[in-house]
Amino acid sequence: MSIYGDYIKSVIRTVPDWPQSGVNFRDITPLLQNSAAFRKLIDSFVHRYQEMDIDAVAAIDARGFIVGAPLAYELGCSFVPVRKKGKLPFKTISETYTLEYGEAEVELHSDAFRAGDRILVVDDLIATGGTMLAAAKLITRTGGQVVETAAIVDLPDLGGAEKIREAGYSVFSVCSFTEDE
Secondary structure, eight states: OOTTHHHHHHHHHEEEESSSSTTTEEEEEEHHHHHHHHHHHHHHHHHHTTTHHHHHHHHTTTTHHHHHHHHHHHOOOOOEEEETTHHHHSSSEEEEEEEETTEEEEEEESSSOOOTTTEEEEEEESHHHHHHHHHHHHHHTTTTTEEEEEEEOOGGGGGHHHHHHHHHHHHHHEEETTOOO
């Protein structure tokens, strides 16, 4: 967890029973609307990664872009979008992953990375870990080295971060929420 983790967590809104009954949705909109909180969020990531020689930030469609772009700028590295299927115009590679309710697919331009590039993968939230793990697998397939997977929020009760770790990738989150919080 980041030095600003408790503060960041306090700014995130919980919306009960959305999108369905029994689900507590963790809404980052108030975090994005609060300029001081958003700065602390980006600073949390910058401070963690500024000495790690990151070549690119790979951000997951779409909320990962919100953190990924300013982070890449601050780290002085490139920004690479990992998109939902059918959104990239050039030759792509893809990875399918399982959702609670079916399957989805993410894509990456086939020339996004060079062998040995050091890549940070970012998204807004880790729930079941499927999207993050699919993105990490895509990067590995290109020859890129996943330095770490990172998110604003981890939902540890859903087991995603553990699943990502079991696949051999490091995981960082700024804050986490258990189901009863």
